[in-house]
Amino acid sequence: MSLVSANSTDGFERQSIAAFSEQAYLNYAMYVILDRALPNVCDGLKPVQRRIIYAMSELGLNAGAKHKKSARTVGDVIGKFHPHGDSACYEAMVLMAQPFSYRYPLIDGQGNFGSPDDPKSFAAMRYTESRLTAYAQSLLSEAGQGTVDWQPNFDGTLEEPVLLPARLPNVLLNGGMGIAVGLSTDIPPHNLREVVNATIALIDNPESTVDELCQHVRGPDFPTEGEITTPPDEILQMYRTGTGNVRQRARYEVEQGEIVISALPFQVSGSKVLEQIAAQMNAKKLPLVTDLRDESDHEAPTRLVIVPRSRQVDTEALMAHLFATTDLEKSYRVNMNVIALDGRPRVMNLRELLSEWLVFRQQTLTRRLTWRLAKVDLRLEILAGLMIAFLNIDEVIAVIREADEPKAELIARFDLTERQAEAILEIRLRQLAKLEEIALRKEQDALSAEAAQLRALLADESALRGLMRDELKADAQTYGDARRSRLVTRGAAQALAETDLMSAEPVTVVLSKNGWIRAAKGHDVDAHALSYKAGDECLAFDHGKSTQSVVVFDDTGRAYSLSAHSLPSARGQGEPLTGRLSPPTGAQFTALVLAEESDHVLLWQNTSYGFIAPYTELLGRQRAGKVVVSLGDGARLGTPLKLSDKHVRIAVAGSNGHVLIIDRSEIPVLGKGKGNKLLSGKAGIEIVAVCALKDGEWLKVQSGARSVTLRGTDFDNYRGARASRGRLLPRGFQRVDGLLATEE
Known part of the structure; x- marks a missing residue:
């Protein structure tokens, strides 16, 4: 087709930029997909890998040969077959030589080829030496037996194989990864013996399902010996679809x-x-x-x-x-996207991939047998002519000595082909011995038997598949090894909470009047004796553990949470809470509490209302906190009272000198709110103190420097229903400064 458009008058093609860009990008995309990034299902190699291996075989760098400088190989590869950068070519070569990168390395390197810590720390190619491994022969051994198609190299001066005649499904054994345009591939490596067993099972039963093949292929087998922790059902689903994820841990x-x-x-x-x-x-x-x-x-x-x-x-x-x-645990993406036999990229499941490879292997084997049969037939033809010459040796010698055209004369007299006549003319005198005739007859009998066997194989597909099975078993015996990656079903790892990672040390959290907070180690800390800024003093403190959360309250009824271990040390003067929290404008911090998450807290107001809140309901992550207590006009939040499961009673003291002891069960448990009335009295009567009591504990009332303990009958006299008035304390103790629990 002419490159000149129909409306061209000056010999130039005219095309829109959009059309040209689209076509150029599509051409580039197809090149990257088919000729650079994705492996072929037949030999499991990308073009650069295939060219490196073929170039090394042409240099004679087989497993038994002496190592040669890697620079020699790279030079041959980029000079003859792969016109790209030497560094990219050498890096691809190094990758195939790293036993920690390839499950079955294709190149045997000598020198610094990198380490697991830094795979790209390999030495320059002028320092390292290399040759092919024994396993690489499974890709190359049949290359010269008519099994592959050949194509001209980039400048048309040489030929290179389109594919290598792999005797094993290398695409699964070594896996591969690559990123093309709009496509990518991530195929994990597998164990050779397992893959061969699955392939043989598919040969024996072409209708085998993925589930049946997975009885042999239990999962990927990485070069390292970490544990694969992905559950079996997820691995099975991965092989059914060709996509998924695999987890491996140390x-x-x-x-x-x-x-x-x-x-x-x-x-x-x-x-x-x-x-x-x-x-x-x-x-x-x-x-x-x-x-x-x-x-x-x-x-x-x-x-x-x-x-x-x-x-x-x-x-x-x-x-x-x-x-x-x-x-220490890593997840690997699996996307078994390969170039299929029809030359198109496709994501395959395990059965499709092995089936495609078996089709390729059967074609390769057929071509190898056909090539061998042609060679045998040719040799038998020549042997037949030589036997005619031995039976008529004197006459043949006479023709050669006397005829002007001995070749034509031999063909005419003995009914020979040109090849037979040429072979007779090339016989040396010493080959006319009797022993030579016997050797020719033995060779003829052996080749005749081989030709019959080859024809039988080519005519019988089941016999051909049997040969494939036998060769796979032999290769598995030669190159196979034990599984490295153990399969252990484990759940996904979970990170510990920050508090679980810390030791539970006793701490005292101190809040100052101006809203500065700090934490001191131990419980024997005198919070009032600590150093404060000028005009500041201790407002509240509480004892607990460094693994607990501190809840701070303000005068609007909001609760804020902080981790105790994150608070500054009490060696200094702490830091302002406003640097960590965002309270409403004008709000003042009034109290704090430090408790276990299983505990409860009594939240009470001076206006005689209160409720019990689970400690977990007070915790939150918001800097602005959350409203927990609904405070009425003129109401103030009292010091929160920590409650354990052993606290069964609550004692409440009013400003009128009355004390009421309530059963804990009568106080409502709420997440937030105002609560119920705890102590009744005339208008203006407020709660001044509360105390939690366990079974066997009495109530000690503190009034100035004096105190009185309510026990026995006196204690029972102060017990009553919630919201009742309680009982007036004895004269001299009606100004209550505090309530304490005691066993005395």
């Missing part, structure tokens, strides 16, 4: 209280893992670990040691946290 043992990591997931760097753990330690987010060591060497390529803080640390919980927060 293997570890506990030795003398230390955690020793002996195997890492595929493509995970040990040094990076140690950096990730060290970063958590430096940020004080991993106090359960005190030390890290890398004891890897030649005898133990992976040996990372994690030293827990003590033997009481739950190693399984710690490792679950590290699996969730570091690369």
